[in-house]
Amino acid sequence: MTPTGNTKPQLPASQRLDLRHVNIEYVVDRVESALMTRLHRDQVVKKRRSMGYRSDRGTWVRIECRGLERLDGQGWGLEAAGVLASVPIPAWHAGLSWHDPARQVMWRADETALIDEPPIGRSIAASSLPDSWWTELDRAMEALAEASTTRLATPDLKPISVERVRTAIAKVFPDAETPIEEWSTAHADLNWANMTGPELWILDWEDWGRAPRGLDAANLWFSSLAVPGLADKVLERRRADLESVTGRTMRLFKCAELLAWAAEDEPLHAPAARAVRDLLGGTAMSRAS
Known part of the structure; x- marks a missing residue:
């Protein structure tokens, strides 16, 4: 209409x-x-x-x-x-x-x-989640990734596409390679406020659909960078996604989205810049350096 x-x-x-x-x-x-x-x-x-x-x-x-x-x-x-x-x-x-x-x-x-289990909310609260919660998250993400759908994910209200990802990265890292080789089904707004604990429920499904592999894991990893050890925990649990060729591009995408506008006093600025240096091997010219 x-x-x-x-x-x-x-x-x-x-x-x-x-x-x-x-x-x-x-x-x-x-x-x-x-x-x-x-x-x-x-x-x-x-x-x-x-x-x-x-x-x-x-x-x-x-x-x-x-x-x-x-x-x-x-x-x-x-x-x-x-x-x-x-x-x-x-x-x-x-x-x-x-x-x-x-x-x-x-x-x-x-x-x-009605889900009475409270949302996890802030990333710092995720640090105390039990191993059983992470096991349930792994199962849920693997089942979701394999689901068949014609829907296209719309993170931040906009359809995801190769062009969108590459344009966002190029604004900050113009020389970075941004291969996208695999797609899977994603929630597309997976963050600590949209999950409950210690029993796992995943909320707010308005944006789900097909997306480059690792989008959900990259969202969680990125939002956890300011909490010591938490991003490493996400990387450990979702390594297959995040260390895949496409998953590394999605991690760079999430960092680039923030570094394109954030001042240095933004809590995620410094850890995102450090993460980028690891992803790019410290060779790319960027605003993060």
Whole structure:
């Protein structure tokens, strides 16, 4: 669906609307009516582009705002993720979506099983996860990688592609080689805030799909660089992905995305720069040096 009439070009919804600061009570009213349940509005979990609520029947309801520019024919990620076997995803129960012409966005609500296990959140909290958690993560990531799908991953709301990866790296490391030889199925937003512990559940599936091998592992490795020993732990567990030809490119991609804009006082700047020197053998000219 696309807007009609004399609609002027506008910023993507992710830049126009921050749900942490926008009143969407009329959206919540509609979701409650359609799902025939009441949401605990005083316990809402707010993020930039989604909001989550417990329901009065012991389920979880996630409401997402998506700009019309993101209607790509792939469907809604959480509902589609129901086909992924052996991956710890909250069971999906029901969903609804509609066009909001006043805001020029699509709204989507999904009702799922309620997961009481808390998100890990900050990377420092991941340091104390038991070995059993890492074993479950390995199993989940291997099952996900092997899943067949026609969906294309959309990390940070944008479709992944060879051109996107190489362009991002070339901005910072113009002489770096960036081979991408393998693709697999990925969550595409795998970070410590989207996983629970000590029992593993993986949350927020709106961006999953095919991606260069190692994207998920590179996300975790990169977000762990500032915590002593944690990135090494991720590398140890996911070495086959991260040390593959494509996996090394994905690690460089994650570092380049940050180093393109970050000042030296950014906590991840120094460890990312050191990681790049290891990846490139200290030979490339870059802003990280």
